[in-house]
Amino acid sequence: MPATAALAQAGPAPAAIPPAPPPSFGTLALRxxxxxxxxxxxxxxxxxxxxxxxxxxxxxxxxxVVFFVRFTNVPSPLAVYASFVKAIHDPKFLMHILLSCRRIxxxxxxxxxxGVPLGLIMGRFKLVHEIIFPVAEVLRLIPxxxxxxxxxxxxxxxxxxxxFITFLGSFFPILVNTLHGMSLVDPVLVRAAQCLGARERSIxxxxxxxxSLPHIFTGLTVGMGxxxxxxxxxxxxxxxxxxxxxxxEAYSLVQxxxxxxxxxxxxxxxxxSSLLIRGAxxxxxxxxxxx
Amino acid sequence: MSEMxxxxxxxxxxxxxxxLSYDSIEGPVQAVTDTQIHVKPGEFVSIVGPSGCxxxxxxxxxxxxxxxxxxxxxxxxxxxxxxxxxxxxxxxQYSLFPWKTVRENVEFGLKMRGMPRSQRERAxxxxxxxxxxxxxxxxxxxxxxxxxxxxxxxxxALATGPKVLLLDEPFGALDAQTRVIMQQILTNxxxxxKISVLFVTHDIDEAIFLSDRVYCMTARPGSIKAEIPIxxxxxxxxxxxxxxxxxxxxxxxxxxxxxxxxKAMGGEINDMGMQGLNIELHGHSLADVI
Ligand SMILES: Nc1ncnc2c1ncn2[C@@H]1O[C@H](COP(=O)(O)OP(=O)(O)O)[C@@H](O)[C@H]1O
Ligand SMILES: [Mg+2]
Numbered sequence: 001m002p003a004t005a006a007l008a009q010a011g012p013a014p015a016a017i018p019p020a021p022p023p024s025f026g027t028l029a030l031r032x033x034x035x036x037x038x039x040x041x042x043x044x045x046x047x048x049x050x051x052x053x054x055x056x057x058x059x060x061x062x063x064x065v066v067f068f069v070r071f072t073n074v075p076s077p078l079a080v081y082a083s084f085v086k087a088i089h090d091p092k093f094l095m096h097i098l099l100s101c102r103r104i105x106x107x108x109x110x111x112x113x114x115g116v117p118l119g120l121i122m123g124r125f126k127l128v129h130e131i132i133f134p135v136a137e138v139l140r141l142i143p144x145x146x147x148x149x150x151x152x153x154x155x156x157x158x159x160x161x162x163x164f165i166t167f168l169g170s171f172f173p174i175l176v177n178t179l180h181g182m183s184l185v186d187p188v189l190v191r192a193a194q195c196l197g198a199r200e201r202s203i204x205x206x207x208x209x210x211x212s213l214p215h216i217f218t219g220l221t222v223g224m225g226x227x228x229x230x231x232x233x234x235x236x237x238x239x240x241x242x243x244x245x246x247x248x249e250a251y252s253l254v255q256x257x258x259x260x261x262x263x264x265x266x267x268x269x270x271x272x273s274s275l276l277i278r279g280a281x282x283x284x285x286x287x288x289x290x291x
Numbered sequence: 292m293s294e295m296x297x298x299x300x301x302x303x304x305x306x307x308x309x310x311l312s313y314d315s316i317e318g319p320v321q322a323v324t325d326t327q328i329h330v331k332p333g334e335f336v337s338i339v340g341p342s343g344c345x346x347x348x349x350x351x352x353x354x355x356x357x358x359x360x361x362x363x364x365x366x367x368x369x370x371x372x373x374x375x376x377x378x379x380x381x382x383x384q385y386s387l388f389p390w391k392t393v394r395e396n397v398e399f400g401l402k403m404r405g406m407p408r409s410q411r412e413r414a415x416x417x418x419x420x421x422x423x424x425x426x427x428x429x430x431x432x433x434x435x436x437x438x439x440x441x442x443x444x445x446x447x448a449l450a451t452g453p454k455v456l457l458l459d460e461p462f463g464a465l466d467a468q469t470r471v472i473m474q475q476i477l478t479n480x481x482x483x484x485k486i487s488v489l490f491v492t493h494d495i496d497e498a499i500f501l502s503d504r505v506y507c508m509t510a511r512p513g514s515i516k517a518e519i520p521i522x523x524x525x526x527x528x529x530x531x532x533x534x535x536x537x538x539x540x541x542x543x544x545x546x547x548x549x550x551x552x553x554k555a556m557g558g559e560i561n562d563m564g565m566q567g568l569n570i571e572l573h574g575h576s577l578a579d580v581i
Binding site for chain 1 (some may be wrong): 354356375378382386387388390391392399400403431448552580
């Protein structure tokens with residue numbers, strides 16, 4: 001075993017039992033590398049492509065390229081970075097972000113708490129489906145932004161109407177996907193549960209709900225995306241705080257670097273929240289994450 | 292386990308004057324007509340017949356998923372009117388809950404019965420051990436081979452100690468080797484638990500090898516064409532499938548089924564196709580064609 005022994009020098013000392021020595025650090029590292037080669041490659045290419053993007057952005061803005069699109073006033077990456085450094089020390093910027101997050105949290109949570117159970121019940125009870133579905137089908141085609149004037153009339157405070165818009169944006173994707181999941185539940189599984197003695201309530205909890213979970217999480221992911229879209233639009237139109245308002249205000253105040261900073265912040269927040277949902281999905285559906 | 296083993300054989304299935312028709316846009320589709328079958332306590336009975344003759348329909352009515360159009364299904368004198376844990380069922384499509392581990396699947400029936408967690412965990416472990424599956428108790432079904440899935444399916448159906456076990460072509464999707472092993476496992480469990488089994492298959496060898504009695508059904512609308520006792524002694528070995536006794540039973544059943552499958556296909560193939568079909572039937576198991 002000379003090769004292993006040589007590699008082992010890099011890591012902790014291998015046990016000295018000759019028949020089956022535990023793999024050395026070197027072999028383990030090599031194996032890990034082989035197993036994750038594809039992912040490492042993707043990560044490396046991803047990093048390179050991000051750097052290239054920044055570079056192109058830098059070149060376009062420093063040379064103020066005008067080619068159909070005008071880069072004359074577009075801030076450079078360095079300018080944006082400078083305003084980022086300034087912003088993270090500015091409690092006002094942090095408050096914008098916190099307020100947006102709070103609106104998302106409340107609106108989205110409400111949408112999930114209402115949408116998922118409603119979808120489950122509609123999927124199970126025909127009459128409820130027949131009553132609610134037509135209304136939902138019409139309402140869901142109205143973009144949440146179109147609700148802004150109505151929301152302002154409906155709710156006493158601006159804050160409430162913005163949360164309402166966020167709620168609406170995520171509610172319909174969640175409802176529709178939950179319903180879809182319910183319609184795809186394998187009837188054989190329901191039968192299997194029935195002849196193991198399961199009654200209606202248990203079948204709902206033990207079969208319909210877990211069987212729909214993958215689609216519920218698709219709904220939550222889509223819903224989270226639409227929630228951010230709706231929130232930003234609502235904040236730009238009627239807000240006084242929030243990251244959408246910050247971005248729009250930057251334009252009015254001719255703070256061009258802050259426009260890009262706001263945009264990037266929105267992107268990062270959206271990414272973060274969708275990662276959170278994906279993580280929750282892995283926790284709730286362990287049978288799927290082992291793939 | 293011990294209470295399940297000790298209980299005296301129960302599970303007398305009785306199907307009388309049974310017929311069932313499905314509603315369709317062209318009017319009612321008669322799937323099964325004028326059928327009588329029975330399974331004595333502790334007996335292993337198979338139903339064979341060409342595809343579409345109503346085997347599943349009959350079995351689903353015994354399970355309680357379908358209501359007979361006419362006639363009555365009883366188990367131990369009680370009328371069947373809905374699925375129940377007294378009649379365990381194994382489906383051809385692996386019907387394990389993907390979101391439950393192997394052990395949780397086996398525990399399901401006991402959980403529904405309200406058995407406390409620690410108790411049902413122990414029971415499930417014992418049962419899985421009997422089926423040689425203890426090493427897989429924490430696995431999710433997706434990771435298992437077809438044969439293992441179906442073994443778990445059988446164990447799950449037996450866990451609540453049902454009086455009868457209904458199986459609808461449970462080994463149809465398995466390869467030949469695995470199927471033979473599964474047949475042995477099923478036979479073992481059946482002999483241990485002394486329950487009645489109603490087994491649907493289109494594999495004649497399988498039906499003869501496993502059963503005390505075989506019902507052969509006619510083409511749609513299905514009814515019982517013949518009832519064949521299988522007097523082969525037990526325990527049965529794989530080598531018996533070459534015995535003259537076995538082959539004679541096989542020949543008899545085959546010709547019965549051939550008539551019916553040709554009838555079932557008759558509308559489409561006419562005389563021209565017949566000859567080719569006959570030649571093929573000689574070489575291969577008829578089960579492949581049905
Ligand atoms: N839900 C249904 N609606 C209408 N016809 C059906 C339905 N289910 C089965 N059938 C018909 O009833 C007949 C018997 O079906 P089945 O019991 O599944 O046969 P087998 O299990 O013997 O293949 C078939 O011809 C099938 O087309
Ligand atoms: Mg069938």
